[in-house]
Amino acid sequence: MTAAPNTVLTWQVEETGGFETAWVELNGAGLRAHGRAMGLRPEPYWLSYELETGDAFVTRALHVTSHTADATYVLDLRRDDGGHWTANGHTVPGLDGALDCDLGMSPLTNTMPVLRHQLHRTEGHQDFLMAFVPVPTLAVRPNLQAYTHLTPLLSGARVGYASGSYRSELDFDADGLVVHYEGLATRLNRTDRARS
Template sequence: MTGHHVLTWDVTASGGLETAWVEIGHDPAGPAVLRGRGRAAGREPEPYWLSYALETTGADFVTRQLTVRVEDAHGSRELELRRSTAGGWTVDGGARPDLEGALDCDLGLCPLTNTMPVLRHALHREPGEHRFLMAWVSVPDLTVRPSRQTYTHLGRTAAGGAVVRYASEGFAADVEFDADGLVTEYPRLARRIAP
């Protein structure tokens, strides 16, 4: 699985748009990786601009680093979220032991960050249910907190992807992924715009 993708979503939850440039493939040394950078503009809960860069490493699309910059009426903020090879997380250089055990980041209102656990467990291709601890980033304030989430494969789509149920803290949505494991439709959050 390799490829370069340019994706744009109508992000209904923020009243805005997001475009991401994504590379899915393998490092020269062999492990599966995902690299992405994106830009978003939203109107809810207040108008903001956001840019991010995401990099995974090691086997199975595990987050290495997420950097985010937001600009709104209150000024600009930046976040650097890192996971070490030993599994420790830092937020802007400070240790976050409450995130220990998480393999993935989850950037709020960003459909791209649902891809890593789906690819790792091939949920866009085969049955399964998996529970995760995520390093969840709230947008636009960029606070980080642990989030317990469950992903359940519900079935394949005619287009070669799958519908996967996302559930966390009383919220659930049946999210459609394409054959590459990228979100096409996330009810109440975002819908991909055809190129």
Template sequence: MTDTRALTRQVTWQVTATGGFESAWISRRGRTLSARGRVFAALPEPYWISYELQTGEDFTTRTLTATAETPHHTHHLTLDRAPDGTWTADGEPLGWAADALDCDLGLSPLTNSMPVLRHGLHHIPASGPEEHTFLMVWVSVPHLTVRPSRQTYTHLGPAPDGTRVRFASGDFRSDLEFDGDGLVVSYPGLAYRLSL
């Protein structure tokens, strides 16, 4: 069954890991997502980021454009994923990223949504707990450099405002709470949502 629902929301997170905030305007139609966001961070250095994200069908990244400003530098990134799965960063091929479907903007709760939405991990699965491991194109902040990141998402069960999903990458683990629209409510150690 095809999901044809349309969703438009403004969401703001307090990003405790950086002493800052992220605010995004998010639109979803069927199995595509687009977002425009702004980030303010104070730690470990002050920076601002403006970004735009577009996905293709099945919530796979199509493009991420970002500009980061620090007191001394401005960084830009254009990250593209072609329909054949080829990734480029500022026009340069990312050969290692052929198996990746998603980007992950560092310290941003928004980009955790794509794999969760794709696999329905924000709903109680009829078949019981699910676990999925992905290769992500991870974007550092504020320098906007890219590198591979293996990440595992495991459905844990219901939570007060939706479902809990364990995020793991390397030695890092956190049990995130997602709402029924697949957006982060709480990301212990990183952020929590201010607007519902």
């Protein structure tokens, strides 16, 4: 893994008519990030988030604040060492066994399951139960997803994604970060270090 601390990534998010920028720190077995996003669909919104994982890129905490014209939503999503998930202090049913959060419309949170199973480097297929966070309402719910290594690329790999009847393909770079998410988002920059 070659991504340096304070990597800054920006995606054009075609599905929402908006953009996302994330400041990402990757180490051998964990990820920390904070980001900002804005979109016009399903309604105009902007949001900020902070994400922290533990070993094997398992989610520890996701804090999100989302603003629309009519409301502000706040989510403090946490997974403890026993695998118990809470949202704003309340148990989220149906998430036993889930290791990852998935922030809707964000290509960043596709990184954790892919890195854990090295699907950007080797063949394989994995099914996941995810703590899905829809945007802009942030009402957490369980979601079944599948990732399949399809083909190696010059740097990284193409990975198939499925959830229910939805299908897509994602291109990941050598660090396991999304370059292109078919139908959703396209990264606008290479992996660059933030300047202090």
